Amino acid sequence: MYSWCKTCANWKKELEAPSNMRPPAGTQAQWDKMTSWEWPASPANIVQVFIQPGFNTIHINLLDLSTSLSILRRCARVPPNTTTVADALRELRNGIVHAGTLKVDDSTRDDIFENIRNLLSDNDVKPSIANFDSVMENVNKLANGKLERI
Numbered sequence: 391m392y393s394w395c396k397t398c399a400n401w402k403k404e405l406e407a408p409s410n411m412r413p414p415a416g417t418q419a420q421w422d423k424m425t426s427w428e429w430p431a432s433p434a435n436i437v438q439v440f441i442q443p444g445f446n447t448i449h450i451n452l453l454d455l456s457t458s459l460s461i462l463r464r465c466a467r468v469p470p471n472t473t474t475v476a477d478a479l480r481e482l483r484n485g486i487v488h489a490g491t492l493k494v495d496d497s498t499r500d501d502i503f504e505n506i507r508n509l510l511s512d513n514d515v516k517p518s519i520a521n522f523d524s525v526m527e528n529v530n531k532l533a534n535g536k537l538e539r540i
Contacts, residue, residue, distance in 0.1 A: 394426065395427075397430075398426035398427060398429070401426060401429050401430075402421060402426065405436065405439050406419065406439075408466060409466055409467070410465065410466050410467060411439070411440070411464060411465070411466055412463070412464055412465065412466040412470075413464055418443070419439055419440075419443070420443050423438075424438050424439065425438070434450075434452060437450055437452065437461055438450070440461045440462075440464040440465050441457075441460065441461055441464075442460050442464070445457075445460070455479065455480055455483045456480050456483055456484055456487075459473060459476050459477070459480045462476075468514075469514045471512070471514065472509075472512055472514045472515060475508055475509050475512045475515075476509050478505045478508070479502070479505040479506060479508075479509055482498065482501055482502050482505060483502075485498075486498070499533070500533075503529065503530075503532075503533035506529055507526065507529060510522070510525065510526060510529065511526075
């Protein structure tokens with residue numbers, strides 16, 4: 391049987407509160423498989439609470455778009471419409487990565503950049519981007535193959 395120390399039990403209670411966790415229907419966090427004693431050491435350790443059940447939590451790549459979006463989807467503090475806007479980008483990413491070639495045609499490239507612009511312009515995302523206009527300018531340059539250096 392898994393036993394929680396008082397500190398970890400308090401962390402767990404806070405993390406699983408409805409204001410913080412939004413598990414998809416039919417799923418729940420696998421508390422017995424978590425290394426709760428590591429949570430206070432780094433915010434990255436708390437990711438295991440929000441990762442989808444069955445996902446390998448040993449080598450989580452937080453820079454991977456698909457991984458990050460699945461984490462955000464379970465976090466109740468992230469508005470659901472934000473993850474919905476990002477789903478189109480995630481689906482394009484998954485299609486490219488799982489195709490094995492990592493090559494895209496012009497139409498797919500245009501779709502990717504349109505989805506990036508949509509996500510960055512989302513009402514819940516845009517305010518958190520300090521240099522929004524500069525970021526969008528660089529995204530547009532990159533989309534047109536004219537980004538020399540950031």
